[in-house]
Amino acid sequence: MEQISELDSRYSWVRLSLTLLIAITGNVGMWSIIVVMPDVQAEFGAGRAVSSLPYAVTMIGFAIGNLIIGRAVDRWGMAVSLFLAAGLMAAGYVVASHSPSLVALSAAQLAIGFGTSACFGPLISDISQWFQRRRGIAVAIAASGNYLAGAFWPLVLGWMAGDEGWRWIYMALAVLTVVLVMPMSVLLRRRVTELADAPKALPTGPRRAVLSPVRLQWLLGLAGVSCCVAMSMPQVHIVSLCVDYGFGATAGAEMLSLMLLGGVVSRVVSGMLADKLGGVRTLLIGSALQAVALFLYLPAGELASLYVVSLVFGLSQGGIVPSYAVIVREYLPAKEAGARIGFVMMMTIAGMALGGWMSGWIYDVTGNYQWAFLNGIAWNVLNVGIMLSILFAGRSAGFGGSAPSMPSAPTPRDI
The missing domain is CATH 1.20.1250.20 (MFS general substrate transporter like domains)
Incomplete structure (x- = not known):
């Protein structure tokens, strides 16, 4: 039972709090393009469908990243995976701020979406390893970071833009990622010493299905x-x-x-x-x-x-x-x-x-x-x-x- 002692522990809850903060901060990459889309459309003189392309590409990167970075977490742990993903996000923001065309902006958004994904599925997967009795609520709190980011960041980014324009927002987000997300990722370097596959007994019945x-x-x-x-x-x-x-x-x-x-x-x-x-x-x-x-x-x-x-x-x-x-x-x-x-x-x-x-x-x-x-x-x-x-x-x-x-x-x- 020693392997269970570190699950649902005080450290688990501290890690959950840090995970939520990272999720709220890191998931700005999903929402930033939505906020700046009207300005991007006006600057490049594009139609609504074409100016929506950077968002579509962001979601493609976000989807693929959940799978690939999730595998990286299994192999190298959350800290390394998130640190590298945050570096990619920051680089994407810098490139986006200097994009000469919608094609270049879309390429940058692909990298931003890929990196941002580390703050969703992989973070949820990581925190699920630290809880057993309270795994459901822990996963739910971690996943809420994405929605909280959606409620918080559009308002903040709209205020940040002011008269400076959308390119300034991307440079600010690059700094934010380097100053906050990358250092916080290092704090997640501790890993569960032994993973338990056995499901806990519930009055509602066994947790394992007969499906392969x-x-x-x-x-x-x-x-x-x-x-x-x-x-x-x-x-x-x-x-x-x-x-x-x-x-x-x-x-x-x-x-x-x-x-x-x-x-x-x-x-x-x-x-x-x-x-x-x-x-x-x-x-x-x-x-x-x-x-x-x-x-x-x-x-x-x-x-x-x-x-x-x-x-x-x-x-x-x-x-x-x-x-x-x-x-x-x-x-x-x-x-x-x-x-x-x-x-x-x-x-x-x-x-x-x-x-x-x-x-x-x-x-x-x-x-x-x-x-x-x-x-x-x-x-x-x-x-x-x-x-x-x-x-x-x-x-x-x-x-x-x-x-x-x-x-x-x-x-x-x-x-």
């Missing part, structure tokens, strides 16, 4: 895509929806901020539930509530109702993505957590990108967002079905007894 690790991995990936296609409809298009209704972009931005803050609350509550019910059941609850919230958008046409539904949506869906990390740690080997969690996070980001584009395409075809919401609900139903299949697979192993033995786990290259 590879099959479970791909099911979780598909579930991640489907839930985030549904999730992306309000998150990506709420501002455009408000403009269509005549409420203006400011109201839409306020609804997005409200949605993200509700997501933080949802993540914390879901983390508590995960410690009691397990990751699969917690994710099912969140997915079902997300479907209900999407239905509520269909009749909502007034300003007040949209504010309320946006808050309900944030409170419903925030805990879904962190639950995947909890499930991976419950069902799959701890020594492969970085790569496994990174893969699922990559798939969720791919779902956000796919859903954002798909909803826009449906709008272009139909002239409104009604069918886009229905499309999101259909993908949400697919997510519920996948998670139910995983839950029933676990139940087939029987409740109350010891977990069934797992097949030999493949290497991360198998995913």
Whole structure:
């Protein structure tokens, strides 16, 4: 039992606090391009679709980075991986500040997105190693850093820009990354001395499914895509929806901020539930509530109702993505957590990108967002079905007894 003594310890909570601070600071890379996009469009004289390219490339880098840096964490640890990623982020900011064209800016944003990913999936994977009894809430708090960054940084960056322009913002972010993120990464150099794969006993039944690790991995990936296609409809298009209704972009931005803050609350509550019910059941609850919230958008046409539904949506869906990390740690080997969690996070980001584009395409075809919401609900139903299949697979192993033995786990290259 000596290996358990350092889990859920005082150091674990200190490390969690540091992880949250790094996540809030480092995830600015996801939001900076959104803030400067209007200025970038004006400077280069580009259309809305073309000026959105740097954001799309950022998300591609962010998705790939979750997988690759996650594997690096498994091999070299969080400190080394985050330090190198922060160096890449800082270099990307410097290059972006001197970009002569949208193509050059997009290349810089690819590096920024890749480096920023270290502050999401890999950080979540790392902190999951330091908790057992409170793993759910720890993962949820770490994952909240991304949403808190989304609620905090756009306001700060807008104030920072002033009359100096968007290039000055990027230089400031380069300094911020070197001064804060890189030194904080060194503080994460301590590693768990021995990783425990054995799941803790729960009254709700065994934590291990009869599915093979590879099959479970791909099911979780598909579930991640489907839930985030549904999730992306309000998150990506709420501002455009408000403009269509005549409420203006400011109201839409306020609804997005409200949605993200509700997501933080949802993540914390879901983390508590995960410690009691397990990751699969917690994710099912969140997915079902997300479907209900999407239905509520269909009749909502007034300003007040949209504010309320946006808050309900944030409170419903925030805990879904962190639950995947909890499930991976419950069902799959701890020594492969970085790569496994990174893969699922990559798939969720791919779902956000796919859903954002798909909803826009449906709008272009139909002239409104009604069918886009229905499309999101259909993908949400697919997510519920996948998670139910995983839950029933676990139940087939029987409740109350010891977990069934797992097949030999493949290497991360198998995913």
